[in-house]
Amino acid sequence: MEVVRELCSFENRLAGTDAERRAANWLAERLRARGRRAEVEPTHVHPQYALVEAAHCALGFAGSLAAIPVPPLGFAIVLVAAVSMYLDVNARFYLLRRLFFRRASQNVVSPGKGPDAPARLFLCAHYDAARTGAAFEPKRVARATRLAQRSPVPLGPFRVLFWSLAILLPILGARMAGVDSGLLSLLQLLPTIVLLVGVFLLTDIELSDVVPGANDNASGVAIVLSAAEELDADPPANLEVWVLLTGGEECLMEGMRAFVRSRRKKLDREGTFFVVLDSVGRGTIRYETGEGPAVTYEMDRRLVQLCEAIAAADRDDGDRYGAEPFRNGVGSDALPARLAKLRAIRLTCLEDGALAPANYHRPEDRPGALDEGALERAHAFTVELARAIDADVGRRMMR
Numbered sequence: 220m221e222v223v224r225e226l227c228s229f230e231n232r233l234a235g236t237d238a239e240r241r242a243a244n245w246l247a248e249r250l251r252a253r254g255r256r257a258e259v260e261p262t263h264v265h266p267q268y269a270l271v272e273a274a275h276c277a278l279g280f281a282g283s284l285a286a287i288p289v290p291p292l293g294f295a296i297v298l299v300a301a302v303s304m305y306l307d308v309n310a311r312f313y314l315l316r317r318l319f320f321r322r323a324s325q326n327v328v329s330p331g332k333g334p335d336a337p338a339r340l341f342l343c344a345h346y347d348a349a350r351t352g353a354a355f356e357p358k359r360v361a362r363a364t365r366l367a368q369r370s371p372v373p374l375g376p377f378r379v380l381f382w383s384l385a386i387l388l389p390i391l392g393a394r395m396a397g398v399d400s401g402l403l404s405l406l407q408l409l410p411t412i413v414l415l416v417g418v419f420l421l422t423d424i425e426l427s428d429v430v431p432g433a434n435d436n437a438s439g440v441a442i443v444l445s446a447a448e449e450l451d452a453d454p455p456a457n458l459e460v461w462v463l464l465t466g467g468e469e470c471l472m473e474g475m476r477a478f479v480r481s482r483r484k485k486l487d488r489e490g491t492f493f494v495v496l497d498s499v500g501r502g503t504i505r506y507e508t509g510e511g512p513a514v515t516y517e518m519d520r521r522l523v524q525l526c527e528a529i530a531a532a533d534r535d536d537g538d539r540y541g542a543e544p545f546r547n548g549v550g551s552d553a554l555p556a557r558l559a560k561l562r563a564i565r566l567t568c569l570e571d572g573a574l575a576p577a578n579y580h581r582p583e584d585r586p587g588a589l590d591e592g593a594l595e596r597a598h599a600f601t602v603e604l605a606r607a608i609d610a611d612v613g614r615r616m617m618r
Contacts, residue, residue: 220441220586220589220591220594222249222437222440222441222444222445223433223437223438223440223441223500223586223589224586225245226242226245226246226346226432226437226440226441227431227432227433227437227585227586229241229242229245230429230431231348231428231429232346232347232348232429232432233266233347233348233349233350233429233469234264234266234322234324234347234466234467234468234469234470234473234474235264235266235321235322235323235324235467235470236266236322239324239325239346239347239466240323240324240325242346242347243259243325243326243327243346243464243466244259246327246346246440246464247259247327247329249444250327250329250444250462253444253448253451254451255329255332255447255451255462256329256330257327257328257329257462258327258328258329259325259326259327259328260325260326260327260328260478261323261324261325262323262324262325262326262466262467262473262474262477262478263321263322263323263324263473263477264321264322264324264466264467264470264473264474264477265313265316265319265320265321265322265470265473266322266467266470267319267320267425267470268469268470268471269350269352269421269422269424269425270319270421270422270425271307271315271316271319272304272307272308272377272380272417272421273417273418273421273422273425274315275300275303275304275307275315275380275384276300276380276384276414276415276417276418276421277414277418278296278297278299278300278315279296279297279300279301279383279384279387279410279411279414280411280414280415280418281296282294282295282296282297282300282387282391283297283387283391283407283410283411283414284411286391286394286407287394290391290394290395291395293391293394294388294391294392294394294395297384297387297388297391298388299314300315300384301381301384301385301387301388302314303315303316304377304380304381304384304513305381305513307471308377308381308471308512308513308550309511309512309513309550309554309558310471310472310473310475310476310550310554310555310558311558324347324466324467324473324474325466325474326463326464326465326466326474326475326477326478327346327462327463327464327465328461328462328463328464328478329447329461329462329463330459330461331458331459331460331461332451332454332459332460333454333458333459333460334459336455336457336458336459337457337490337612337616338457338458338459338490338491338492338608338609338612339458339459339461339486339487339490339491339492340455340458340459340460340461340492340494340605340608340609341461341462341463341491341492341493341494342443342446342447342460342461342462342463342494342496342601342605343443343463343464343465343475343493343494343495343496343552344436344439344440344442344443344464344465344495344496344497344552345436345439345440345464345465345466345467345468345469345474345475345497345552346436346437346440346464346465346466347432347465347466347467347468347469347474348429348430348431348432348435348436348469349429349430349432349435349469349580350424350425350427350428350429350430350469350580351424351427351428351429351430351580351581351582352420352423352424352426352427352580353420353423353427354376354420354421354423354424355579355580355581357581360575360579363376364572364573364574364575367548367574368574372515372548373509373510373511373515373546373547373548374548375512375547375548375549376417376549377512377513377549377550378511378512378513378514378548378549379413379417380413380414380417381512381513382513383410383411383413383414383417384410384414386410387407387410387411390403390406390407390410391407428582430580430581430582430584431582431584431585431586432584433500433578433584433585433586433588433589434498434499434500434501434576434577434578434579434584434588434589435497435498435576435578435579435580435584436468436496436497436498437500437586438496438498438499438500438589438593438594438597439495439496439497439498439499440464440496441594442496442499442594442597442598442601443462443464443496443601444462445598446598446601446602446605447460447462449598449602450602450605455605455606455608455609456609456613457609457612457613457616458492458605458608458609458612460605463475463478463493465478465552468551468552471512471550472550472551472552472554472555474552475552475554475555475556476555478555479555479556479559479561480559483559486559486561488560488561488562489562490612491561491562492519492522492562492563492608493552493553493556493561493562493563493564494522494563494564494566494601494604494605495551495552495553495556495563495564495565495566496565496566496567496597496601497551497552497565497566497567497576498567498568498576498577498579499566499567499568499593499594499597500568500576500577500588500589500590500593500594501568501570501576501577501578501588501589501590501593502568502569502570502571502573502576502577502590502593503540503541503542503543503568503569503570503571503593503596504530504540504541504542504543504566504567504568504596504597504600505542505543505544505545505566505567505568505569506523506526506527506530506542506543506544506545506564506565506566507544507545507546507547507551507553507564507565507566507567508523508544508545508546509546509547510546510547510548510549510550510551510553510554510565511547511548511549511550511554512548512549512550515546515548516554516557516558517557518553518557518563518564518565519557519561519562519563519564521562521611522562522563522564522604522608523544523564525604525607525608525611526542526544526564526566526604527544528607529542529600529603529604529607530542530543539596539599540596540599540600541596542600545567545569547565547574551565552565553565566597566600566601566604568593568596568597
């Protein structure tokens with residue numbers, strides 16, 4: 220709770236701001252005070268992610284309208300918007316985002332104390348905060364949760380917007396082929412309206428205030444620091460434990476993307492593990508089996524199996540974690556690592572029946588709203604997972 224309160228004292232720590240920079244320096248100093256080496260690595264981010272995605276939606280809307288008099292032109296515009304949005308929300312490659320200004324950000328990187336260890340574990344959390352907006356009002360989140368619970372696939376806001384673009388493509392392709400009917404126009408209308416609504420909601424986010432970010436994600440930072448301290452006191456035999464605190468996660472994982480890209484040739488795909496802590500201040504443990512803003516990418520199978528084993532053993536011993544698997548329709552810092560074919564998983568905490576963290580992107584996301592019991596569960600589960608990874612690496616070395 221001390222870490223949560225201190226981090227939240229850096230108000231408006233939006234990606235690319237002075238508050239984010241000061242928070243990074245404070246975290247680095249705290250790590251050094253605990254006997255760790257820590258570096259603040261500069262990078263660049265595009266903090267106005269909502270405007271970037273609003274521009275994708277606006278292009279799609281314009282393309283849908285343009286397709287009525289000129290079908291090839293409308294199809295081309297929507298195709299460019301869909302491809303650009305898919306690459307953008309998955310932090311793969313930036314097209315439209317390159318037209319927006321960049322700001323300086325930074326990752327806090329603390330190497331472990333055993334460079335000769337056979338495997339490397341990164342305990343990760345982002346420390347920047349998000350903007351709020353009308354899209355995150357509790358009633359809207361509750362309605363979206365009910366809809367997502369009825370869906371056979373994970374749903375998320377960017378997934379709905381991306382697939383609205385994707386659905387337009389065959390419809391506009393039919394127009395190019397000369398098909399013109401009332402049914403086709405009706406089919407075209409729904410995704411077009413969704414994109415228009417997306418423009419307004421995303422623009423509203425960009426104009427909204429920055430939240431305190433206690434649960435999302437000062438809580439994750441606090442657990443990374445506490446888990447690293449416990450593991451340093453009793454080091455794993457086969458793991459070098461790193462701490463990675465990323466900036467720019469709230470503008471779609473740009474901090475983690477920069478970190479992974481700068482080291483992709485140095486990180487061993489079999490012996491490098493990323494455990495991402497995100498929003499662990501309320502509820503019981505959820506370990507992700509898959510996530511993605513546009514399509515679902517699976518988390519590392521072995522890490523999922525280790526989480527399942529911990530959860531099963533815990534259920535037979537009081538079920539203090541309440542741990543369950545979880546599939547998510549949004550992205551986290553685990554996604555850039557998985558796209559680079561590295562072993563990664565995300566841990567979060569959710570209340571019963573919820574699909575989004577408590578006070579998600581809301582002004583009420585303050586330290587006083589956190590549950591210390593949830594923080595204790597997240598700490599214990601993270602340390603237990605680290606020990607399980609260590610033991611698993613040891614077993615594999617003996618084969």
